[in-house]
Structure formats: structure tokens, C-alpha cells
Amino acid sequence: MSDSKPAPSPANAGAPDVLHIARLARLAIDPRQELELREQFTRILEAFKTLSTLNVDGVEPMTRPTDFTDVMRDDREHSSLGLDETLANAPARIETFFSVPKTIGGEQ
Amino acid sequence: MSTTNSEIGYVSPKTQVRWIPVIGLEVHCQLKTWTKLFCGCRNEFGATPNSRTCPVCTAQPGALPVLNREALELALRTALALGASVAPTSKFDRKNYFYCDLPKGYQISQFDQPYCTGGGITLESGKRVRLTRIHLEEDAGKAIHDRGDTTLVDLNRAGVPLIESVSEADMQTSQEAFEYLTALKEILQYVGASDCDMEKGSLRCDVNISVRPEGEPWRTKVELKNLNSFRNVQASIEFEIRRQVEAYESGDPAQFPVQETRLFDAEKGVTRSMRRKEDAHDYRYFPEPDLPPITVSAERLDRLRSALPELPTARRARYQKDFGLSAYDAGVLTADRALSEFFETVARLSKLPKEASNWISNELLRNLNDPLLPIRSIDELPFRPHDMSLLLGMLDKGEISGQAGRKVLRAMFETGKSPKDLVASLGLEQVNDSAALDDWCREALVGKDKIIADVRAGKTKAVGALVGPVMKASKGSANPQVVQEILLRLIAEMPS
Ligand SMILES: [Zn+2]
Numbered sequence: 001m002s003d004s005k006p007a008p009s010p011a012n013a014g015a016p017d018v019l020h021i022a023r024l025a026r027l028a029i030d031p032r033q034e035l036e037l038r039e040q041f042t043r044i045l046e047a048f049k050t051l052s053t054l055n056v057d058g059v060e061p062m063t064r065p066t067d068f069t070d071v072m073r074d075d076r077e078h079s080s081l082g083l084d085e086t087l088a089n090a091p092a093r094i095e096t097f098f099s100v101p102k103t104i105g106g107e108q
Numbered sequence: 109m110s111t112t113n114s115e116i117g118y119v120s121p122k123t124q125v126r127w128i129p130v131i132g133l134e135v136h137c138q139l140k141t142w143t144k145l146f147c148g149c150r151n152e153f154g155a156t157p158n159s160r161t162c163p164v165c166t167a168q169p170g171a172l173p174v175l176n177r178e179a180l181e182l183a184l185r186t187a188l189a190l191g192a193s194v195a196p197t198s199k200f201d202r203k204n205y206f207y208c209d210l211p212k213g214y215q216i217s218q219f220d221q222p223y224c225t226g227g228g229i230t231l232e233s234g235k236r237v238r239l240t241r242i243h244l245e246e247d248a249g250k251a252i253h254d255r256g257d258t259t260l261v262d263l264n265r266a267g268v269p270l271i272e273s274v275s276e277a278d279m280q281t282s283q284e285a286f287e288y289l290t291a292l293k294e295i296l297q298y299v300g301a302s303d304c305d306m307e308k309g310s311l312r313c314d315v316n317i318s319v320r321p322e323g324e325p326w327r328t329k330v331e332l333k334n335l336n337s338f339r340n341v342q343a344s345i346e347f348e349i350r351r352q353v354e355a356y357e358s359g360d361p362a363q364f365p366v367q368e369t370r371l372f373d374a375e376k377g378v379t380r381s382m383r384r385k386e387d388a389h390d391y392r393y394f395p396e397p398d399l400p401p402i403t404v405s406a407e408r409l410d411r412l413r414s415a416l417p418e419l420p421t422a423r424r425a426r427y428q429k430d431f432g433l434s435a436y437d438a439g440v441l442t443a444d445r446a447l448s449e450f451f452e453t454v455a456r457l458s459k460l461p462k463e464a465s466n467w468i469s470n471e472l473l474r475n476l477n478d479p480l481l482p483i484r485s486i487d488e489l490p491f492r493p494h495d496m497s498l499l500l501g502m503l504d505k506g507e508i509s510g511q512a513g514r515k516v517l518r519a520m521f522e523t524g525k526s527p528k529d530l531v532a533s534l535g536l537e538q539v540n541d542s543a544a545l546d547d548w549c550r551e552a553l554v555g556k557d558k559i560i561a562d563v564r565a566g567k568t569k570a571v572g573a574l575v576g577p578v579m580k581a582s583k584g585s586a587n588p589q590v591v592q593e594i595l596l597r598l599i600a601e602m603p604s
Contacts, residue, residue: 024390026206051423062200063395069403075141077180078162079150086161086263096157097260102253 016041113498116280117322118349120357125411127319127353129343130326131285134272135292137302138247138310139182145246145269146173146216153308165267167211169551173398179269180402181412182301183223183244186271188297188413190292192227192239197403200244200396208261209249217245217391219393223402229274229295230421231287245270265309271301277316277326282345285522289313289338290443294420298445306336318365319352327356327365334371344372348379423448431461440469446486447473450493458497460504467500471514475521483521490524499527511538511584525526538587548581549574549594563599571595 018037022029029037080086083096092099117128144151144238147164163171187194201219222243229237249266251259252519273292277287293304293311304311318329335341370379418426420442427438442448451468455461483489493524499520503513508531519530532538552574553560562570571592578591 022392024204024206024392028239036230055156064397064400066400068400069197071174071400072177073148073174075143075176076148077143077150080149080160081162081166083159086158092258094256094258094260096159097252097262098158098208099258100261101258103208103251103259 016045118319118353120353120502122354123357125357126322127349127356128322129345129349130277130318130320130329131279131281131342132316133273133275133279133285133288134316135273135275135289136247136312136313136314137296137304138299139179139271140302140310141176141178141268141269143176144267144431145176145179145244146267147171149264149267151268152264153310155264157264158431160264165211166263167213173216175399175402176269177482178246180223182299182411183242183270183271184404184409185299186296186301187224187227187242187257187414188409189295189416189419190229190242190273191240191423192224192242194224194404194409195221196405197221197401198223198402200399201393202396203245203391203393205391207248207251208259209263209266211249211263211266215246215248216396216399217393218243223404229288229291230306231284231291235278235284237278237284237288237511240274240276242271242273245272253380277318277329282342282349285315285345286342287334289341291420294443296416296417296438301314306338313338315341315345315575317345317348317352319349319356328367330365330367330379331369332372333382336374340374342373344379347372347377352381372561394464394494417445420448427465431455431465433462433465437465437469440473441465444486450489450496453493454500455564457494458500458504460497460500463500463504464497467496467503467513467517471517472496475518481521489521491520491526495520495526502527502531506538506589508536509579509587511579511586512538515584536585538585545578545582545586545591545594546598548578548586549591550600551581551599552577553595560599560602563596568596571599574575 015038018034018041019029019031021041087093087096087098092100117126119126138151139145141151143149146163147162149160149162149165152160154368164173184194198218198221200216202214203217203219204214206213222241224242225240227239227242229239231237247265247268247270249263251261253259275288279288296302296304296311302310306312315332315335315337315400316329317332318327318391320327330348330352332344335344348370355363355365369382372379372380423442424435424438427433427441428435431438433441441451447468451464455464458464476483476485499513499516502508503510508516512531512534515534515536516527516530519525519534520527523530525533556574559570559573574595575588575591578595579586579588582591
């Protein structure tokens with residue numbers, strides 16, 4: 001998918017590409033932290049691999065903790081928060097907009 | 109298909125090679141619900157920025173989304189009207205990406221189990237454009253970049269219900285894309301799913317397009333965005349076909365089209381490369397644990413199907429058959445459901461379907477499109493179909509002239525008064541046999557010896573040139589038929 005992503009070198013094949021993940025999360029990572037973060041990431045993923053040792057043949061994937069289906073609401077309006085409350089914690093606002101660093105040319 | 113293979117595609121003016129465009133469309137359409145998809149905030153365009161927000165659509169911790177029943181209903185009606193198959197079970201997924209208009213850091217969408225697959229639209233040529241799928245999702249907020257040094261964010265749109273219809277790459281010309289969009293929009297409006305108002309962003313279209321030499325496999329596709337009218341969709345496709353063909357024919361692989369997103373510049377009529385979407389496609393979808401799956405029973409689908417309104421294609425056929433309208437007129441009258449229903453009521457009340465068709469598709473639409481009048485849609489008309497049928501009745505009986513009829517209709521738009529009252533107050537009753545008519549006709553004949561001679565020589569049509577001046581003198585109140593008869597009588601009575 002990504003043309004800019006460097007091919008993983010044999011030494012860290014299978015290790016998570018933390019810089020790629022940081023880019024997706026719009027996080028600026030100091031490249032010097034890359035190794036440390038990769039080791040931490042790897043340990044987390046290793047821990048989760050325990051799950052893969054279980055035999056789940058014939059078990060339906062479960063994506064939710066309940067068996068509910070079709071929980072819906074009627075198309076009725078509730079009152080909105082109000083401008084003051086909505087914008088209360090905004091670091092910056094202009095008129096009633098949230099004002100954020102210029103982000104044109106990014107995703108979407 | 110009515111077109112033969114030899115007519116399809118784009119012949120390069122440089123090499124005479126025939127290139128076949130491969131076009132698919134992704135259409136996002138906002139559903140016309142009262143509230144948003146997962147919360148009770150009002151789904152409203154144009155409200156004060158951020159005034160339609162709550163803990164759910166601003167992604168406050170602990171907020172729980174709950175699906176709007178009506179949104180599902182509208183989505184299902186659309187699916188059925190498009191002949192698609194609705195999945196007995198579907199679910200929601202999180203599409204993860206970070207952007208300032210997406211407070212949660214993910215969009216709730218449907219990934220591998222959309223609520224509907226298949227279906228399609230048959231174009232006028234008989235060609236079928238297949239739908240891959242339709243899925244239900246929430247809209248993002250709105251980011252505004254052109255006001256000052258920062259980006260402004262309005263979350264009123266965040267959480268507005270959308271359906272995204274993805275077509276197969278079955279289209280080969282900009283015209284087919286236009287027809288597909290027009291038909292899709294008609295259906296969405298007919299079933300009451302959406303306003304499809306591109307200016308308000310309630311319908312948005314992206315194009316996927318590639319070209320290939322006839323007989324060769326598909327090549328790299330490019331995505332076109334920023335298309336805010338059907339005309340722009342067409343223009344961008346036409347530009348892109350030429351651009352891609354020229355790029356391949358340059359012979360330089362460095363110039364060949366690459367997989368990318370291009371924005372259409374409507375002013376210059378060109379597409380431009382957006383920053384390459386490097387890792388943008390890495391959305392790391394996973395199931396939305398906050399929303400239980402949706403189930404739709406066959407019985408429910410049967411009920412919904414039987415409640416669907418008559419769709420535009422069927423309606424057009426009926427107008428041609430029952431009212432004797434041309435395919436063109438039937439198309440104009442059915443393009444909008446409200447217009448079509450207005451027409452049918454007028455036709456039924458007046459028993460003058462052809463006249464109703466003419467007056468509605470010409471005069472009524474002309475006034476609706478007149479920027480000097482504040483009325484933009486059938487729903488805003490200040491008069492009822494009954495009034496329109498009275499007007500047609502008066503015209504049919506010759507009580508008023510066509511010109512007077514147009515004045516009355518205009519006054520109906522302006523005042524909402526009944527046509528009978530307006531004819532009286534404007535003094536537009538047709539003058540059929542007054543001394544005034546004779547006088548106007550005599551005046552019109554003065555000095556017109558050539559015409560008089562022509563009429564005497566048997567060319568009675570020549571008198572037509574004098575009807576206009578008489579109509580003008582009568583300020584439109586004369587009956588042109590009667591004027592013609594009087595003119596002929598006066599000429600016959602003249603001493604030779
Ligand atoms: Zn809300």
C-alpha cells in the first residue's frame with residue numbers, strides 16, 4: 001500500500017514499523033526512539049500471541065460482548081450541548097468554530 | 109446496448125488508437141433524517157457552526173452511539189429501489205484515521221458486511237451499470253481551510269447519516285456517468301432518502317477512472333475528487349481520459365498514470381495531483397463493539413418493497429402510454445417527484461394532460477428557475493394544482509390568450525391568488541368580438557399593400573405577420589385565432 005515505507009530489513013522482519021504507525025496516528029516520533037518503541041511494540045504483540053495458541057476451530061468470531069441485535073432509537077431530536085459547553089475545552093476558537101493548526105493536504 | 113463497439117471509446121488524435129475508458133463511481137449521499145445517525149442531534153445544513161453537537165458526535169469519553177431507525181429504513185428503501193439484495197445480517201466497523209474533522213479518530217462505517225450488495229441502474233441505452241454495494245456510515249465534520257491561518261472545524265455534520273453507493277467500473281463515457289448519476293439521484297429523491305443537493309453537499313461523487321487500449325487488460329486507476337456538480341463530473345472525466353491517453357502515448361513510463369487522487373479544478377477544467385496518499389489506505393478496520401449487528405427479515409423487506417413509490421422509469425413509461433406525452437416531456441416531468449405529482453394532479457383535475465405537460469414543463473419551470481422570484485421548488489408554490497388546472501381550463505375555452513395565461517401564471521407566483529381573480533383584476537379577458545378588435549385590425553392593415561396583395565393571391569398565411577401587431581395593441585387580450593379571421597374578412601371586404 002505504502003510506496004514511501006522502507007522495505008523491512010531481514011534483521012527486523014516481522015517487527016512492527018513504528019514510524020509508519022506513528023505517521024498514521026499523526027504522531028511526531030524522534031527517530032532515535034524508533035528502536036526502543038519497536039522493542040516495546042514487539043513485546044506487546046508477543047504477549048497477545050498467547051491467544052493464537054488456543055484452538056478456536058468451529059468457534060464463531062465474537063465482535064461484541066453481548067448477544068443483542070437491532071438496538072435502535074427513534075428519529076427524535078434531543079437537545080444539543082450548546083455552544084458554550086461544546087467549545088469549553090477547545091484550545092482555540094474563532095467565532096463558534098474550533099480553530100486548529102492548518103491541516104490541508106492531509107488525509108481525506 | 110444500442111451502441112456498437114466501433115462507437116465506444118476515445119480515438120487518440122495522435123495515433124488513431126482506440127482507448128476504452130473504464131469508469132466507476134462512488135456516491136455519498138446524506139439521508140434525510142431529522143436527527144443524526146447515532147445521536148439525537150438535529151441533522152441540519154446551515155445551522156450555527158457546532159450548535160448541533162452532543163457527547164456522542166463530539167466523541168466524549170463514555171458516550172454510546174445508538175442507530176437511528178429511520179436512517180436504516182431510508183437506506184433499505186434505497187436498496188430495494190435499486191434492485192439490490194439486502195443482507196439478513198450486517199454490522200458496523202471502525203475505519204481509523206486521524207483528521208481534525210473526525211473527533212473519534214475513526215468513522216463508523218461498514219466494511220466486510222455492508223447492509224446491501226448488487227443491484228444497479230439501467231441507462232436509457234439499455235446498458236446496465238451494476239452496483240457493487242451500498243453501505244451505511246456517518247459523515248465527518250467540516251474542515252474549512254480558506255479562512256485565515258488556521259483550519260476551522262464545524263462538527264454539525266459529524267454523524268450525519270450517509271449511504272455510499274459503489275458502482276462497478278461499467279461505464280465508458282462521461283455521458284454514461286452523467287446518466288447514471290441522474291438516475292441514481294432521481295431514485296434517491298423518489299424514495300425520500302435524500303435531497304441530493306450537491307450545493308449543500310448532500311450528494312457527493314468520486315470517480316475512479318482508467319483507460320486501456322481496446323482488447324487489453326485494465327490499467328492503473330486514478331481517483332477524481334472535488335466534483336461539486338454533475339457537469340464537473342463529466343468535464344473531469346473528459347479531461348482525465350485525454351490526459352491518461354496522452355501520458356501513455358508519450359511512451360515514457362515516468363509519465364504514465366499512477367494510482368493517486370486528483371482534484372478537479374472547475375475553473376481551468378483540469379485535474380491536479382493531490383499529495384500522494386502514501387499510507388492513507390491503511391484504515392485498520394475492525395468491528396465496532398459499541399453497535400450490535402443489524403438484522404433484516406424477508407417479511408420486512410416485502411413490506412418495504414410493497415410500500416415503495418412508483419419509480420421514475422415506470423412513471424415515464426406510463427406518461428407516454430396514458431397521456432400520450434413524448435419521451436422527452438415525460439422525462440422532464442418525472443425528473444423530480446414533487447413536480448411529477450403536481451403534474452398528475454393538474455392533468456387529472458383539468459383533463460388536459462398535454463396542455464398540463466406543456467405549461468408545467470415550460471412556463472411553470474421557467475418561473476421556478478427565475479432568479480427574480482423567491483420560489484425554487486414545487487413545495488414552495490403559493491398556489492395549488494387546482495389553480496393551475498383552472499388556468500388551463502380558461503386557456504382551453506379561449507377565455508384568455510396564451511400570452512395572458514403566461515401573465516396570469518406569473519402573477520400566481522407573485523401573489524398566490526386564483527387565476528380567475530387575476531384575469532379579472534389584470535383585465536386579461538380575451539377580447540373576441542369588440543369594435544376595438546376591428547379597429548386594431550384596420551390599423552394594422554394600413555400601408556401593408558404587399559401582404560394584402562399576397563392574401564388576395566391566395567397566400568392567406570401572409571396575414572400571420574399582422575397578428576402580432578394586433579396582439580400587441582390589445583396588450584395580449586385578443587384571441588389570435590379571431591384576429592386572423594377578422595384580418596381576412598377585412599381584406600376580403602376591401603375594394604380592389
Ligand atoms: Zn450529537
